[in-house]
Amino acid sequence: MKQLALLSLIVSCLMLSSPVSAETKDELTAEQKYEKRMELYQKAEALTSIPWHYLAAVDTFERGLRRTLKNRPREEGVISIFYTEEEWAGPLNPDPADTNPLSIQLFGGVGLDGDGDGLAERTNDEDVLYTLAHFLERYGFAEQDFRIALWEKYQREQSVNIIDGHSKVYKHFETLDLDDHAFPMPIRSTYSYRNTWGDKRGWGGRRIHEGTDIFAGYNVPIRATAYGRVEILGWNKYGGWRIGIRDLDNIYHYFAHLSGFEKGVEVGSIVSPGDVIGYCGSSGYGKPGTQGKFPPHLHYGMYRDNGYTEWSFDPYPYLKAWERQDYRKLKRG
Structure with a gap:
């Protein structure tokens, strides 16, 4: 049979x-x-x-x-x-x-x-x-x-x-229809941001800013922006408590300066757009646990992989598009 x-x-x-x-x-x-x-x-x-x-x-x-x-x-x-x-x-x-x-x-x-x-x-x-x-x-x-x-x-x-x-x-x-995205903070929360990709940074040596800073209060929820899998979670001396998520476009989404992680989120976790993965903070620029060297904010970066190497690109246009999309969803109820 x-x-x-x-x-x-x-x-x-x-x-x-x-x-x-x-x-x-x-x-x-x-x-x-x-x-x-x-x-x-x-x-x-x-x-x-x-x-x-x-x-x-x-x-x-x-x-x-x-x-x-x-x-x-x-x-x-x-x-x-x-x-x-x-x-x-x-x-x-x-x-x-x-x-x-x-x-x-x-x-x-x-x-x-x-x-x-x-x-x-x-x-x-x-x-x-x-x-x-x-x-x-x-x-x-x-x-x-x-x-x-x-x-x-x-x-x-x-x-x-x-x-x-x-x-x-x-x-x-169990589906291929996994193209949705979400803004990394709840639309109802209080936040502000502008295009900061490419700005100069001095701590730890001269380098450029590979992302967009979104300023908000401590412990505002930070959300996954795409369907994907958590690749990295833990401390980085520049980014503090940070999470890295790989989406289905081979893009790595980097969330840094968190105050902590959502319970149950770990390396290997599968996430959907809008899932809470951590909370806004001011961690980084030092040894594990360093806090408060700058105002609380989310550093959000995007990196594309081409099968040989990986490089950063400006996430600002994507953030604006996802923000508009979430506002439309909010208006529709």
Whole structure:
């Protein structure tokens, strides 16, 4: 009976799946894109037994890379996983655009036929996703097997950690629709801020201010701004009591100078926009426990990862957008 159910699922996926061109993709709503991606992830899971949230995590990480790396072309479908021509067709293949699965295999390429049309196409969502799932399948199905496979693919611990975190977030919420954001303080609270990104800072050596300061009273709740996973929690001599959360755009959100943390929040915690994670304070600029060297405020920073390095960027426009969004929600009740 189980084999019959599995066969039925695969047949259903084959009947429902259809290639998505760049033009068609642009016409899809966000909800339709989520549905299409989930359909493809679940089909690949049925064929290989690789959990869908593993596939979604890699695809999401690579979608972030497509947005930041100039040498990555825009994806043609709804799947963003990228292979170079050399990887796909094989380093010694005289035809870098080869789509024949047999000759690709002969020349050491990774490309596989995932939709059963006899072609292994580097721009076909199903072929690309099946190729990735087949690669992961070789290492096993446990979480540690997944991390080993990711290391073999990316050769970078930070990339492994980011993708593993994405996987845990998707598994926790069981959906792809996780794009909402929230302002880091309750809209009803009293606070003030301006764009302070790039200002000079002197304590601990000359450096620039990599964030926006939001001034408020002691113990005003500090909230997660996105869906994500807590990467870091504890003391930093510059930021005092601080929390770092990685979202599904590969962006690291940095909350510093807290007076303390919300009970139950720890490294590995999965958070939603608006979840209270700590409280406004004036900690930092010294040894653990140092307080009061400046007025209470939240230092909020954002850092983007491109698969090779990480850098800060101005969070002010995002804060203004999330603030307006929360005001609209408040007015709607």
